[in-house]
Every structure is written in structure tokens, then in C-alpha cells.
Amino acid sequence: MQCDSCQAALEARLDGELSMDEAREIDRHLAICPACARQFATLDETRRLVSENAMRYNAPDVLKARIRGAVARAASPTVTASTRKTLRWWREIAAGVAIAIVSSGITLVTANRSAVRYSAEDELLASHVRSLMPGHLTDVLSTEQHTVKPWFNGRVDVSPAVPNLDTAGFPLIGGRADYVRGRVVPVVVYGRRQHMINVYAWPSSSPGGSPPNDLSRNGYHFVTWRSGGIEYWAVSDLNVAELHTFVAMFTAAH
Ligand SMILES: [Zn+2]
Incomplete structure (x- = not known):
């Protein structure tokens, strides 16, 4: 077939x-x-x-x-x-x-600009769910970090880390540009069994790094951290422990 x-x-x-x-x-x-x-x-x-x-x-x-x-x-x-x-x-x-x-x-x-804004988690959750619909997950479909990383050049104003995590059991699936929190941001997509992990990145308001923090909403988990002047958010329905493992591998590899 x-x-x-x-x-x-x-x-x-x-x-x-x-x-x-x-x-x-x-x-x-x-x-x-x-x-x-x-x-x-x-x-x-x-x-x-x-x-x-x-x-x-x-x-x-x-x-x-x-x-x-x-x-x-x-x-x-x-x-x-x-x-x-x-x-x-x-x-x-x-x-x-x-x-x-x-x-x-x-x-x-x-x-009404003074109205309560949707939180980062609300917007990221909407983006994550939308990405799971057929044809929305990736703009560039590649398991090669040397294909995915350059694809972002000129499309977004931040160059995210795209580490190769194959051996850790988190294969790279591709990347896309998405509109979140009022700007076009890079999203790097990884897999874990049947789960998808979307990693969003945008320029951090403060330089330097911060350790990973997690929160959950509607059965989804978010882990956010800062590194090299970039704020990262990993979003997935993968369990929190494995999502933290993913983030640890991701940060160690770049
Ligand atoms: Zn087939």
C-alpha cells in the first residue's frame, strides 16, 4: 500500500x-x-x-x-x-x-487594550491544539537540525536552539513559524512516542538564564525556562516528568 x-x-x-x-x-x-x-x-x-x-x-x-x-x-x-x-x-x-x-x-x-489579556498559557495552548490538526504541525518537515535551524533565518527575529535529541528518544520532527503573544515566533517540534512537543521561543525581557518552571492546564503541561537571552516554552500532553527530562536534554545539548 x-x-x-x-x-x-x-x-x-x-x-x-x-x-x-x-x-x-x-x-x-x-x-x-x-x-x-x-x-x-x-x-x-x-x-x-x-x-x-x-x-x-x-x-x-x-x-x-x-x-x-x-x-x-x-x-x-x-x-x-x-x-x-x-x-x-x-x-x-x-x-x-x-x-x-x-x-x-x-x-x-x-x-479594549486595558481588558484582561489572555495569558501566555492560553495562547500557547490554543496554538498547540491548532498545530495538532492535519497539516498545521510543521512548515519545514525535517529530522535534520541543520535543515530546521537555518529555515528560521529571516522568518523570525530570534534564532532558537535546535538540538538533536534522537539518542535521548525525542526525535526532531520539524519547525514552523507561528503567531503567539502578538509576534511571529519560531516553534521547534519534537516527538515522543505518539506525543508532540512544541517548543516556542521569543526574546527574553531579561538577559541570562533561569531554571525550568512547570504548570498545567486542561491536561497539557508547560515547561518554561530562559537561556541565552531567549525565553522558551515547551508545550505537550506528555507527562510532566518526561517533559522535564526533555527540557533537561534540550538545555544540556546547546
Ligand atoms: Zn506510509
Whole structure:
């Protein structure tokens, strides 16, 4: 089986829409292909997140419209293969949740600058969840630090550390530029089994370093530290102990 056809069927696999033969074929490919397996894990994670968190937020109008549209299409008698896509409720909601978090933050900040700003954790959590949606994790997909680090040149105003942590069990997946806390920042992405770790960096307000500090929100963990005039934030649903191990390896390697 080719990766293309495997990846096209991953969502249907996740939603239990394949025949047993089709499902077996997909599973056989997932067992031998790390790229497709990672994609599957990301989709699975997105789906889980949505079921756990979607109800915490009010649905924005755009989401309501999408759901009404999806329901109307599903109810029409000419439903064919496209039904699969329109009934992918969890992806619709995942997109809506990210829009809701981000747009409510922007509205608050622009409508009234003295209003309570969303905290760094709120913005990082929204960015992290958004990154788990298909196609959002990386702009540059590479396990090579010498490919990822130069990619940031000219795109962001801080050059983050991109250590190679393969031997420690934290493979580099790639990098992207993201918009967080009012600026475009570099994000370096690492993996740990089926978990993703997003490492955000921006210029620190104070020079020098500080030891790692952790906090948690909605089942996600954050570890933040300062090094070389840069403030780093690692965000993941990985357990706190392993996230601290990751940060220790990361800081020791650069
Ligand atoms: Zn594959």
C-alpha cells in the first residue's frame, strides 16, 4: 500500500467506516510506516482533544453555520462518498475550537487594550491544539537540525536552539513559524512516542538564564525556562516528568 492512499483513508479508519479488509490493510501499513503512523496518531489525538474539550467553549457563529451545513448535506438524498467528509464532526469542531480561542483573544485585545489579556498559557495552548490538526504541525518537515535551524533565518527575529535529541528518544520532527503573544515566533517540534512537543521561543525581557518552571492546564503541561537571552516554552500532553527530562536534554545539548 502507498502512503498516499493510506493517509487518505486514515480518518475513515479512525471513525470505523472501513470494511475489515480495508482496515487490516491500513493497519499493516501503519505498523511499518512511521510517517503514516505519526499522521494517524496526530488525527487520533485531535479527535480525543475535541471530545474532551469542545464543550468547554461556546460555539462561534462560523462553527454553527458549518454544522448546520454539514447536517443539511448529510440529510439530502444525494449523499455519496462526500458524506464521509461532511460527517467528520470532530474535525469541524476542532477547527471551530481553535478559531474560537484565537478570535476571542484577538477581539478582547483589540476592543479594549486595558481588558484582561489572555495569558501566555492560553495562547500557547490554543496554538498547540491548532498545530495538532492535519497539516498545521510543521512548515519545514525535517529530522535534520541543520535543515530546521537555518529555515528560521529571516522568518523570525530570534534564532532558537535546535538540538538533536534522537539518542535521548525525542526525535526532531520539524519547525514552523507561528503567531503567539502578538509576534511571529519560531516553534521547534519534537516527538515522543505518539506525543508532540512544541517548543516556542521569543526574546527574553531579561538577559541570562533561569531554571525550568512547570504548570498545567486542561491536561497539557508547560515547561518554561530562559537561556541565552531567549525565553522558551515547551508545550505537550506528555507527562510532566518526561517533559522535564526533555527540557533537561534540550538545555544540556546547546
Ligand atoms: Zn506510509
